[in-house]
Amino acid sequence: MSKKDSEYLINRKDNQYEVVIGLEVHAQVLSESKLFSTSATKFGAEPNTQVSLVDAAFPGMLPVINEFCVKQAIKTGIGLNAKINKRSVFDRKNYFYADLPQGYQISQFKDPIVGEGKVILDMPNGQKDVGIERLHLEQDAGKSIHDLDPQNTFVDLNRSGVALMEIVSKPDLRSPDEVNAYIKKLRSIMRYLGTCDGNMQEGSLRADVNVSVRLKGSKDFGTRCEIKNVNSIKFMQMAIEYEANRQVDLIEEGKTIDQETRLFDTKKNETRSMRSKEDAHDYRYFPDPDLLPLEVSEKFIEELKNDIPELPDDKKKRFIEEFKLSSYEANILVSDIATAKYFEEVIAKMGKNKDIKLAVNWITGELFAILNSKGLEISQSPVSAKNFAILINLIKNGTISGKIAKTVFELMIDGDKDPQKIVEEKGLKQQSDPKALEALIDKIINDNREKAIEYKQGKEKLFGFFVGQAMKASGGKANPQLINEILKKKL
């Protein structure tokens, strides 16, 4: 498949540069307690209230691993079509920082729990596979707060020890758009699995972005820079654009790129060097002697496999086949698990003679618009799937017109009202009695004799006028199709 149309290239004089991007995504595992301790993981708690003796690294405290976190990591691995390693090892990554109480982070270095896998992206010009290098479990650090006091830094260890999955992609991404699609896809898969809530505002999903550039067509990778801890897709895209251009400029000027860690300054919209080279970190990884190798059996993995729900790629395929949706429509519906759920519930409630196309249009149109304007998630939808399905059926069976349906929908929002009742109470039922409509139209033609003659003489534009009059006279309830038919006959 050709990618010509959307190719992301940086042009300088006669040179065209390609951008090579790899991501290390840190996804917080959804679990009640921490990876190696029994304190809570809830977001937004008072500082240092979810800190155990283990999390604060008191003398003699030891890590004991949380089984659920192991399962979550394996499930995610399965969702990424990846190899699950039956034996993995926890290592210590040694460095000093105020919010790293042990003086090391327990992570997995040589033998991660999940090996190679892949993620499929739906780009406008076709599918793209992005390789997954590995997924490993590790502890999160605490939080340093620098702006509460001019002389001091404050440390909150609530996050210290929370389980993270670090998902490392291969350097397969080539543009900010692909990065956007990749992050969204990862998030979608993890939400389907219930392994990470993907909430970037709360820091449940962050990424280190590796960026390098090379002349288009070159096979060799350029020197890469790692942009640390970017916490929104928008910032990732901005950081990549800035960084790629910075690197291209350096090359064009004949300068070399230093392999280094950089920070994205969201205020200035630029990346800057975090550490000088001489201070390069030497993490002194070695197997954590407080833990043993983690061994999981084939049976353990099989049981988790049986527990995996239908994931977005399969769901999309099924929607296309079963509901005859377009790839575009299916994508919209499956990308968020809550949307997919809502859609499937609507379909189920619509019963036998259902108009799926109509339901899709209404979900992606009216419902999304309302949610958007109210700033709600679909899971918080003011209209339940059941009532939504009834509304679609009312349109489908001709009880109300699409136009009236919009009025009904607006009335439903307040308290998730039954559309059927609204239609009855407000008398919004469509007029589909041909006799009544004929009488109504006769009266209109009579009242507008001159216009009728003009129409007959060839002023066809006037047809719309008559339709309008008829609708107005019926209070908008007339069946527009019938109106059309009768008018054509009578005029």
Next chain:
Amino acid sequence: MSDITKQSLTELVENIKNKKLSSRDVTKAFIDRSEKSEKLNAYITNDFTSALDKAKKFDQKPNFDLKLPGIPIAVKDLFCTKNIKTTAGSKILNNFVPTYESTVTENIWNEGAILLGKLNCDEFAMGSSNETSFFGNVQSPIDRNLVPGGSSGGSASAVAGQLSPVTIGTDTGGSIRQPASFTGIVGLKPTYGSCSRYGIVAFASSLDQAGPIAQNVKDCALLHEVISSYDPKDSTSIDFKRNHYSKELINNIKGKKIGIPKEYRVDGMPNEIEDLWQKGIQYIKDCGAVTIDISLPNTSYALPTYYIVAPAEASSNLARYDGVKYGFRAKGENLIDMYEKTRSEGFGAEVQRRIMIGTYVLSSGYYDAYYLKAQKVRKLIKNDFDEAYKKVDAILTPSTPSSAFKIGEKTNDPISMYLNDIFTVPANLAGLPGISIPAGHDTKGYPLGLQIIGKAFDEQNILNIAYAMEEKINFKNRITDWWIK
């Protein structure tokens, strides 16, 4: 009874159960003697006042079903004790008061024991003479200006000097067995995973084990029975069936096969150690057991391996002492400056030396050459034992290559200090149990010990062998009370 402190743990338990002695009598006697023994510098922190309170409480409502009913016990200051300062012999923990209890000490309190105080030790258990403690060196009850060994030097002095009926120490490379040997008492390093490491200030996680130090083998078995337990709070704790070590203790070892490893005959070993070993072999035979010459070919690589593995783990384990959460903090202009000053002023020279070694062997470019290499050799050393145990039930060696030395004699020569552990380190590397029992005296009259190394989880067997030999050896420790005016 004026000779309370001379009684063994077993006797004290009997006498308390028979109401011949109250817990208060016993506690008071050990406190009095401890107070008269300040010269030994065995204690870092005492808890005498509350010990007496607890003894009184015990006497008011005694529970004689417990294994250590109202018995006062002092423990090495490496065990975290709730609301009692715990220092690990270091300035960096000088003011640290845990809000929690180690599993091993919890186990002894649950069996009725009463905390007397916290005993001196080498800083973070790094030392073989108790000279690296921030709280000063410990004197041996054996002789003036003699080291009690280390790192559990305060514990050994306390037992040998009768300041505590028994104690609990920790052993990473010989820290229970070597001081026990130097002071004429019994010390057991259990199988790795037998005693929980929860709440023990860590030195080297893959080597550290807590264990009992006692006047005799029976006391040692009883205390071990209490402290050994499976603990879900320690991922390396092992869930195996534990014996009733004291009840099952027997002196019949007829037909047991005891290995004598030729590689333990090291260059420069004094004749008196060789003689002691030969005597030990004779005792074994006298007990009706058989000795078999065996080979542990990689023995000479144990100490170099140990001096990679232990410092590497220590360098990481001690990273948490950074002045942020607890303990000593030096003033610094910024975070990094604070770290560097805190750790430079808070750790003593030996600890710093080992952190530096450990940091180096793990650093980029050296990991494979040192740490990985050491882990491979460690495997070979373990294989040596596995091979040997196909032929024998236990192994007999000297505990140390020499008797105790004078304070200050080896402080300027780290290597000669490290060589003290040459016979004890292999058991730690292989995770095996080892017991040191007093077996004789050298020409200066200083005690010498023999070590019995067993198969993993086979503590009962080495306790039985030690028990049988103890009877034959009939060792009498020469305690002159030189430190008491």
Next chain:
Amino acid sequence: MSIDLKTIKHISKLARISVDEQRAEKLAGDLNSIFEFIEKLNELKTDNVEPLTSIAETTLKLRSDEVKSKNIREQIIKNSPQDNEDYFVVPKVIE
């Protein structure tokens, strides 16, 4: 092999222990003699030996996902060198 002062400085930086010139020289001397002793391991060929990763002859036990440690902030902060009710306080971090 020889550990020079530059290496000592580098390790002390990694270990976050400040070392002045005098101490650095002493340490270099100590470490060199210790490493000379350690080099003995090079006599052994270990190419085909699997490194020992754990001495405990058991498998890693997994605990259930339950919150057992409640809010013990007071206990956690109690021992900290610089008092504050809510946070650990350290001198300003400069990147």
